[in-house]
Every structure is written in C-alpha cells, then in structure tokens.
Amino acid sequence: GQSLEQPSEVTAVEGAIVQINCTYQTSGFYGLSWYQQHDGGAPTFLSYNALDGLEETGRFSSFLSRSDSYGYLLLQELQMKDSASYFCAVGNAGNNRKLIWGLGTSLAVNP
Amino acid sequence: DTGVSQNPRHKITKRGQNVTFRCDPISEHNRLYWYRQTLGQGPEFLTYFQNEAQLEKSRLLSDRFSAERPKGSFSTLEIQRTEQGDSAMYLCASTPGNNSPLHFGNGTRLTVT
Numbered sequence: 001g002q003s004l005e006q007p008s009e010v011t012a013v014e015g016a017i018v019q020i021n022c023t024y025q026t027s028g029f030y031g032l033s034w035y036q037q038h039d040g041g042a043p044t045f046l047s048y049n050a051l052d053g054l055e056e057t058g059r060f061s062s063f064l065s066r067s068d069s070y071g072y073l074l075l076q077e078l079q080m081k082d083s084a085s086y087f088c089a090v091g092n093a094g095n096n097r098k099l100i101w102g103l104g105t106s107l108a109v110n111p
Numbered sequence: 112d113t114g115v116s117q118n119p120r121h122k123i124t125k126r127g128q129n130v131t132f133r134c135d136p137i138s139e140h141n142r143l144y145w146y147r148q149t150l151g152q153g154p155e156f157l158t159y160f161q162n163e164a165q166l167e168k169s170r171l172l173s174d175r176f177s178a179e180r181p182k183g184s185f186s187t188l189e190i191q192r193t194e195q196g197d198s199a200m201y202l203c204a205s206t207p208g209n210n211s212p213l214h215f216g217n218g219t220r221l222t223v224t
Contacts (some may be wrong), residue, residue, distance in 0.1 A: 045212035058183065087153050098167065101153025
C-alpha cells in the first residue's frame with residue numbers, strides 16, 4: 001500500500017527550532033510537499049522538494065533523501081502563529097495529478 | 112489573483128438529499144482538484160480536471176458523486192442521496208501546471224444529519 005508517516009503531535013516554545021519528519025512508501029514519487037493548515041482553514045503550501053537536499057524559504061526549510069524515502073520540515077524561530085497542523089504529501093503521478101497525504105502533525109507553540 | 116473560492120462555506124443537509132458545491136479556481140489555472148478531508152486526516156484525492164476534461168477519478172468517488180467543469184473554469188461537485196458518512200470538508204485546489212503547488216480554497220464543510 002501507499003503510506004506516509006509523520007508524528008501526530010509536537011510541542012515547542014517560542015523561539016525554538018522544530019523538525020517534523022516524514023517517511024513515505026508510495027508506488028511512484030514525484031516530489032515531497034509540505035502544507036500548513038490552521039484549524040478551520042485551507043492547507044497552504046510551504047515547500048517542495050523534487051531532488052535530494054535542502055530547500056530554504058525564510059524560517060522554514062525542507063529536506064529530502066529519496067534513497068531513504070525520508071524528508072523533514074524544519075521550522076526555526078518559532079512563533080505562536082506557527083501553531084497549526086503540518087502535512088507532508090507525495091506526488092505519486094506525473095504532472096502532479098495526485099497527492100498522497102500524511103495524517104498531519106499538530107504543532108503547538110507555547111510562550 | 113483572488114485565490115480559490117468555494118461556496119457555500121457550510122452546508123447542513125438531511126440524509127437522502129442532494130447537494131452541490133461550487134469551486135472557482137484561480138483564473139488561468141488549468142488544473143483543478145477536489146479533495147475530501149475528515150477530522151484528524153489528511154486530504155483524500157477525489158478527482159482531477161485539466162481544463163474541462165475530467166482525467167482521473169478516485170475509487171472513493173461512488174456513483175452518487177459527480178463533478179463537472181463545463182467551460183474549464185469553475186467546477187461543481189454534486190452528491191446525490193447524501194449519507195452520514197459523506198460528512199466532511201470538501202476542498203478544491205487549482206494549479207497552473209506541472210508540479211506547481213496546489214492552491215486550496217477554504218473548503219465547504221458538509222454535515223449530513
């Protein structure tokens with residue numbers, strides 16, 4: 001079957017650094033994406049890795065190792081507004097036809 | 112760019128009724144997707160359009176579900192003879208092309224009583 005695994009919950013304090021891991025097992029692989037979703041809101045795109053290595057976008061970075069079927073999202077200088085659910089998603093068909101999603105990691109940032 | 116718009120935001124219906132949701136994608140995005148999300152889960156793929164053509168349909172989409180995108184712009188998702196198990200958030204997303212990120216609307220939350 002196809003699956004993505006990520007931790008269900010993470011707690012951290014303001015200003016800290018958090019890493020959310022994602023391991024995947026899918027029939028195809030066309031890149032690993034990360035989305036943020038606040039309660040009641042829409043998923044919003046954070047980052048995308050098609051090739052191995054680190055992608056940096058401001059306070060957020062994402063890493064991919066295709067040989068290990070593994071990636072992570074790194075959030076630095078945490079702020080209260082970063083409290084949300086974070087989903088990893090794998091494109092398993094060409095042209096981004098379909099994304100397979102993890103169950104999400106609920107991040108709580110405390111003062 | 113006004114973002115992806117979905118209507119209505121909330122819909123409460125009785126079991127057995129038909130419902131229709133609308134999605135207006137970002138203009139010039141030729142790819143449009145429907146996903147379903149329940150509490151504590153990630154979105155599940157339902158169907159995908161490239162322009163007006165429906166290119167893929169998930170096995171999750173029973174015969175009671177139908178989606179259209181008649182002019183390659185807005186899309187509708189209809190659920191006939193709703194069941195309580197259909198209660199979920201229905202998300203629409205659009206993207207301009209290959210491997211571009213999906214832009215999601217705020218969803219339509221359906222409650223079937």
